Amino acid sequence: MTRPLAFTAPGRFWRGNLHTHSTRSDGVLPPEEVCRRYRAEGYDFLALTDHFIGSYGYPIVDTTPFRAEGFTTILGAELHSGAMANGELWHILAVGLPPDFPPPNAPTFVPVAEQETGAQIAARAVAAGAFVAIAHPQWSGLTLADARAITAAHAVEIYNHGCAAGCDRPDGAAIADLLLTEGRKLSLIATDDAHFSEPDHFGGWVMVKxxxxxxxxxxxxxKAGAFYSSQGPELRDVRLEGDHVVVESSAVVSVVAMGHGTGAKAVHGHSMTRAAVPLQRLNNSPWIRVAAIDAAGKRAWSNPIWREGGKNPRVL
Structure with a gap:
């Protein structure tokens, strides 16, 4: 029997948002009010990640004054440097940056000559101690070649609530699955990317153990991958048992197991709190991930479980 680290690591689950903006960049609320609202909504932690470009003064906002009993913050920023294949500036989420992280040459959202590449600034952020994720692949128009270049990333945004609200481009699953199939040991995060200028908040989060x-x-x-992501449903256990993946959750109507290529299998029902999904149709995939979907269409996503040749699982 094998479980993802989120269900074996010591501790308890803490709910947090890893992608948020304030008036220190293009958000509409000051940092103190952003933190207050997340705390009032029952979040345990927040990363304020304003845009790290020159026109905003390269902000890594000090949110330590807004910590309180039962609520903490992690310093971070959304990094920008270099052009993607479509000619637009990279967006790379970095949570856990030191406050003196040296800025790139990124005066505005328009790429300039002799900038660091996206891969270089991502690697520099990881070296500085940050948890780094490829932000909103669908919204960015990210190509697979673009995504391959960010070799230092820990994660991909599988869901971005702001991109759902603002442009109906919330998804990162296609890019994430292609990278997983190439052997990249990535985790999957759901975020808000909240600016509070539209209903872009409290819609996607991580549950960190x-x-x-x-x-x-x-x-x-x-960094260890000891979390799952959600829009609402709770994952209470995910485990491999023989030729099934067993999922225990809050009430859902569908549980889907996915692997490389066309490998996938769903189990459907009413108010399911336990589902055993057979894995024969996952094409002996070396990795498996799970989505649980409730009656309102809200999803929860596990991190991948890795299996050597489809056997002897290893867990992220």
Whole structure:
């Protein structure tokens, strides 16, 4: 029997949002009010990730004054440098940056000559201690070649709520699955990308398993992959048992297991809190991930479980 780290690591689950903006860049609320609203909505932690470009003063906003009992913050930013294949500037999420992280040459959202590439600034952020994710692949118009270049990333945004609200381009699953199929050991995050200029908030989050609600413990758990992502449903256990993946959750109507290529199998029902999905149609995929979908269409996503040649699982 094998379980993802989220269901074996010590501690409890903490709910947090990893992608948020304020008036320090293009958001409409000041940092203190953004933190207040997330705390009031029952979140345990928040990363304020304003756009790290020159026209905003390269902000890594100090949110430590807004921490309170039961609520913490992690310093971060959305990094920009270099052009993607479509000629637009990279968007790379970095959570856990030091406050003195050196800025790139990114004066505006328009790429300029002799900038760091997206791959270079992502690697520099990881070296500085950050948890790094490829932001909103669908919204960005990311190609697979673009995504392949960011070799230092820990994660891909599988869902971005702001992109759902603002342009109906919320998805990162296609890029994530292609990278997984190429052997990239990536995790999957759901985020808000909240600006509070439209209904782009409180719609996608991570549930991080850690022994305490502190920036250091949360960051270590994120890097280890000890979390799942959700729009609403709770994942209570995910485990491989023989030729099935067993999922225990809050009430859902569908549980889907996915692997490389066309490999997928769904189980459907009413108010299911336990489902056993057979894996024969996953084409002996070396990785498996799970989505649980409730009656309102809200999803929860596990991180991948890795299997050597379809056997002897390894867990992210």
């Amino acid at each position: 850690a022994p305490e609600n502190t920036p250091g413990a949360l960051l270590a758990a994120l």
